[in-house]
Amino acid sequence: MVWAVAVGAVGLWTARHRDERRALLVSAFTALLISPISWSHHWVWCVPLIAFLVAEGRPRTAAALALVFTARSLWLVPHAGDLDLQLPLWQQPLASPYALVGLAVVALQAGVVVANSQLSARSSSASMIR
Numbered sequence: 001m002v003w004a005v006a007v008g009a010v011g012l013w014t015a016r017h018r019d020e021r022r023a024l025l026v027s028a029f030t031a032l033l034i035s036p037i038s039w040s041h042h043w044v045w046c047v048p049l050i051a052f053l054v055a056e057g058r059p060r061t062a063a064a065l066a067l068v069f070t071a072r073s074l075w076l077v078p079h080a081g082d083l084d085l086q087l088p089l090w091q092q093p094l095a096s097p098y099a100l101v102g103l104a105v106v107a108l109q110a111g112v113v114v115a116n117s118q119l120s121a122r123s124s125s126a127s128m129i130r
Contacts, residue, residue, distance in 0.1 A: 004034040007106065014110040017117075025049055026109050029102040040074065043098040049105065068097050 011030025015023040028045040032038045046069040053062035073094045077087055087095055 007103075008034045010110050011106045014106060014113050017113040018109055021052060022109055025052060026106055029105045033099060033102045033106065038099070040098065043069065043102075046098070046101070065101065068101060071097070073097055 008030060011026055011033070015026040015030070018026060025045065025048060028048075032042060032045065035042075046065060050062045050065055050069075053059070053065065074097070077091045077095045078084065079095075084095060093100060
């Protein structure tokens with residue numbers, strides 16, 4: 001629960017500081033990450049993310065994400081009964097690639113917000129010195 005609160009706070013803070021398109025995607029992935037149940041078909045937000053990346057001129061990243069979302073690697077690990085609850089650490093990325101992509105989206109956008117705020121703080125302090 002603590003992780004869900006942390007991810008929710010970071011995601012919503014990040015969305016507040018991004019343009020509308022990025023804020024929508026960050027909010028969607030944040031909601032999926034903090035939800036107690038996010039089944040594979042809930043991750044349809046990968047489609048707008050892939051479209052956004054193509055529109056931004058990042059076709060390789062879009063293709064890599066399309067591969068992640070269509071590979072269905074979660075079926076490569078044991079999943080009958082409760083076996084998926086007892087996976088070794090090395091199998092976790094195969095079992096939850098969508099969540100890892102969602103975390104990457106939120107973290108990368110949060111990093112951009114932090115970097116932009118540091119740059120603006122430096123430029124404003126530099127202009128005060130002059």
